[in-house]
Amino acid sequence: MIKIAPSILSADFLKLEEEISSIETSSADMVHLDIMDGNFVPNITFGPMIIKQIRKITKLPFDAHLMIKNPVFFAPLFVEAGCDMITVHAETEIHLHRTLQFLKDLGVKTGISVNPHTSVDFLKYVGHMCDLFLIMSVNPGFGGQNYIKSATEKIKKVKEIREKYNFNYEISVDGGVNDKTVSEVIKAGGDIVVMGSYFFGKPPDERKELVSHIKNQLA
Ligand code: DX5
Ligand code: ZN
Numbered sequence: 001m002i003k004i005a006p007s008i009l010s011a012d013f014l015k016l017e018e019e020i021s022s023i024e025t026s027s028a029d030m031v032h033l034d035i036m037d038g039n040f041v042p043n044i045t046f047g048p049m050i051i052k053q054i055r056k057i058t059k060l061p062f063d064a065h066l067m068i069k070n071p072v073f074f075a076p077l078f079v080e081a082g083c084d085m086i087t088v089h090a091e092t093e094i095h096l097h098r099t100l101q102f103l104k105d106l107g108v109k110t111g112i113s114v115n116p117h118t119s120v121d122f123l124k125y126v127g128h129m130c131d132l133f134l135i136m137s138v139n140p141g142f143g144g145q146n147y148i149k150s151a152t153e154k155i156k157k158v159k160e161i162r163e164k165y166n167f168n169y170e171i172s173v174d175g176g177v178n179d180k181t182v183s184e185v186i187k188a189g190g191d192i193v194v195m196g197s198y199f200f201g202k203p204p205d206e207r208k209e210l211v212s213h214i215k216n217q218l219a
Contacts, residue, residue, distance in 0.1 A: 003029040003192040004211050005063050005172065008054075009045065010143045010196035019200065020058050026207040027215075030061040032174075032194045033083065034143075037068035040092055041141035047074075048081035055082030063087070063132075065113060065174065065194075067140045072099055079106045087111030087134050090118060100129040113174070115140065116148045120158055127167040132192070133158050137185075138175030143196035147176030152188045159189035182214055 006028050011019035023031055033051060038044040051062065064083040068074060071088040078086055086108050093099045096112065103110040111132030114120060116139060123133065135158060137151035151173065158171050172192035173185045185193055193214070202210055 002186055002190070002215055003170075004199075004214060005030045005032040005192050005194045006199040006207075007032040007034050007065075007143065007174075007194050007196035008200075009034040010200040012200070016054065017057055018204065020054055020060075022204040022207050024058055024060060025204075026199075026211045028060075028199070028207075028211050029192070030063045030085075031058065032196075033062055033064045034196075035064055035066045035068055035078070036141065040069045040089065041067045043141045048077040051078065051081040051083060061085065063111075063172075065111075065134060067113075068092070072102055075103060076106060079108050083108065085109040085111055085132060087113050087132060089113045089115070089140075090122065091115055096122070097126055097129065100126055104129065111172070113140075114154075116151065120154060120161065123158065123161050124165055127161060127165055127169060130169045132172055133169045134172040134174055134194075135190075136175055137173055137177065137181075140175070145176055147178075147181040151175075152184055155185065155188035155190055183217065186214075186217075 006023050036043045036045045061084040063085045064078050065087045086103050100110050109131040112130050113134035115136050137147050138145035170191040173190040174194035177193045178198035
């Protein structure tokens with residue numbers, strides 16, 4: 001069944017505790033944490049300090065999407081703060097294979113993300129080392145952007161590679177996923193959909209229905 005990963009990037013930070021509890025009551029599967037450094041992407045968000053705080057109020061898995069340079073330096077801090085999954089961008093890593101091994105040794109699930117222009121052929125060499133492959137369907141940095149169509153073809157390709165090489169990673173799709181695009185994403189092969197503005201744009205009492213609608217739609 002499809003998993004939903006609401007991104008708190010679009011949450012109301014003045015009500016963060018209520019926003020996170022709405023993720024739990026909606027029956028979504030994990031909390032997506034968009035970490036931005038103002039260097040790899042033109043925006044800055046939050047870091048381990050905030051994550052340590054919110055770790056106290058939920059048992060949901062924390063899916064950290066590191067849009068930062070030098071993720072190897074910061075990854076242990078995110079693990080210590082309570083992240084269960086660490087995703088790095090292929091574009092930041094000269095030695096991606098080594099980075100994935102480093103993350104594995106930290107005892108967390110490992111993920112690779114790619115920007116919209118990045119090809120995925122390299123995946124055949126590292127696909128056995130990752131638990132998650134996160135396809136960016138917008139240029140990273142901001143919530144509320146439009147889905148970039150070419151992501152659909154990439155989802156299919158990443159699924160084909162998984163089948164061909166017998167890999168086990170889950171395919172996650174991040175950016176512009178909403179009521180208009182979600183079925184295309186799921187049909188192409190997405191296992192996890194990240195949702196920021198669409199999920200948090202709904203009043204909290206409508207989020208459960210949104211999640212069950214998506215899960216049942218193409219179950
Ligand atoms: C963008 C982030 C996304 C973003 C998605 O850099 O990685 O996770 O929050 O937001 P929406 O769903 O609004 O496109
Ligand atoms: Zn993200």
